[in-house]
Amino acid sequence: AQTVTQSQPEMSVQEAETVTLSCTYDTSESDYYLFWYKQPPSRQMILVIRQEAYKQQNATENRFSVNFQKAAKSFSLKISDSQLGDAAMYFCAYRSTTSGTYKYIFGTGTRLKVLA
Amino acid sequence: DADVTQTPRNRITKTGKRIMLECSQTKGHDRMYWYRQDPGLGLQLIYYSFDVKDINKGEISDGYSVSRQAQAKFSLSLESAIPNQTALYFCATSVAGVTGELFFGEGSRLTVL
Numbered sequence: 001a002q003t004v005t006q007s008q009p010e011m012s013v014q015e016a017e018t019v020t021l022s023c024t025y026d027t028s029e030s031d032y033y034l035f036w037y038k039q040p041p042s043r044q045m046i047l048v049i050r051q052e053a054y055k056q057q058n059a060t061e062n063r064f065s066v067n068f069q070k071a072a073k074s075f076s077l078k079i080s081d082s083q084l085g086d087a088a089m090y091f092c093a094y095r096s097t098t099s100g101t102y103k104y105i106f107g108t109g110t111r112l113k114v115l116a
Numbered sequence: 117d118a119d120v121t122q123t124p125r126n127r128i129t130k131t132g133k134r135i136m137l138e139c140s141q142t143k144g145h146d147r148m149y150w151y152r153q154d155p156g157l158g159l160q161l162i163y164y165s166f167d168v169k170d171i172n173k174g175e176i177s178d179g180y181s182v183s184r185q186a187q188a189k190f191s192l193s194l195e196s197a198i199p200n201q202t203a204l205y206f207c208a209t210s211v212a213g214v215t216g217e218l219f220f221g222e223g224s225r226l227t228v229l
Contacts, residue, residue, distance in 0.1 A: 009156075033216045043204065045220035091158060095216050104218060106158040 002027045004094050006107035013082045014115050020067075021077045021110045023092030031097045034068070034075045039089040039109075048090070051075065079112075087114045119143045122207050122221035129197050130229050137192045137224045139207030145219070147212065148190040150174075150182060153204040153223075162205075165190055166212075197228040 003026045013019035025034070036048040051059045051068050059066050063083075067076045079086055092107040120141045129135050139148065150162040161174030163182040171182060179201060183191045194201055207221040 004158075035217060043223045043225075045206065045208075045218075045223075047217050050217060093218075097216070103161065104159075108156055108158045 002029075002094055002096070002103075002105050004092055004105045004107040006090075006092055006110050008110045009108075010111045010113070012113045012115055013079070013086075015082055015084060017082055018078060018080045019082055019112065021079075021090050021092075021112065023075045023077070023107055025073050025075065025092075025094050025105075027073070027094065027096075029096055029098065033095040033097065034066075035093040035095070036064070036066070036075075036077045037091045037093060038086075039091065040085075040087070045091075049077065082114050084114050084116060087112055120207055120209055120219055120221040122205075122224045124224060125222065126225045126227075128227045128229065131198055133197050133228075135194045135197050135226065137205055137207075137226070139190045139192070139221055141188050141207075141209050141219075141221075143209055143219060144187075145209035145211050146187065147210045148184065149208040149210070149218065150180075150190070150192045151206040151208060152176060153206060159206065162192065194226075194228075197226075199228045202226060202228045 032053045034051045038046045063080045089109045094105045149164045151159040165184045205224045208218040
């Protein structure tokens, strides 16, 4: 069975600095999707970035980028130029591409604090 | 207006009461899900539905039931609420294939006293 592990329950970063959130996963599949979701205090779950496993290029969305290491089964999120609005819970998630598969596996989350 | 709408946003109820959480979506997606979020546990799947006639149990379905009234509506019921069902509940939708991402509602916080 697939698993997703976020080993950092909480992280802090100074405003304007860079922070990296870690995520590792375990799977025997070769093709899948990986996601980072942000949950601010408003509790809405917002997609930050996605990565298709077949793509070697790391995904980037403005100040957010990932370091996808398929062989190591690692999917870290880098936030550059951190802003106060980045303070939130961040969840890493895995989804199989196997036909008919319903399951998204979520990590336990990392709470990011941004210090002014 | 939100594409995935949940009602109520917050509810306090007593042990043994029946409670229904409702979800409606305007995204036209076939797939709908109910998740439960507890501190330190991430999101756990309760039920999912791929179309109106398709209902499936997730990891933690005991004590819950669902109804898919239409493509756009998916309700979660707690027939007899208990305190350990106190949690934040999310409805989500997705499209088969393509990017595969989940689109979430704003969450329903349920407290069972």
